[in-house]
Every structure is written in C-alpha cells, then in structure tokens.
Amino acid sequence: xxxxxxxxxxxxxxxxxxxxxxxxxxxxxxxxxxxxxxxxxxxxxxxxxxxxxxxxxxxxxx
Numbered sequence: 001x002x003x004x005x006x007x008x009x010x011x012x013x014x015x016x017x018x019x020x021x022x023x024x025x026x027x028x029x030x031x032x033x034x035x036x037x038x039x040x041x042x043x044x045x046x047x048x049x050x051x052x053x054x055x056x057x058x059x060x061x062x
Contacts, residue, residue: 013037
C-alpha cells in the first residue's frame, strides 16, 4: 500500500504531524483539551467525531 492510500484519524496533533510527514492523509477529531499545532500542516479533514469524518470522506468520494 502506498502512503497516499493511507489516512490517520486521530485526536492527537503530534501523531497527525508524523503521518503527514510520511505522506499520509490526516483527519483530526476535535476532542476536549486537544488542539492542532500551529507550526504543522493543517489536517485534510477536521470533525467533532468519527461520524463527521466519515461523512466528509463519503462526500469527497462522490
């Protein structure tokens, strides 16, 4: 599987930053107390929960 075929969905910005550097797509779940790092790339998707992320993935696939 190629890196561009993978997506990491997480509530931890540090993990997303690493996945982005590896060439993966990323999605951030906004959990209380969690924040994005301002000096890293913005995730491809952002949602309040996994359902919102799934809905965005489905909308983008059409």
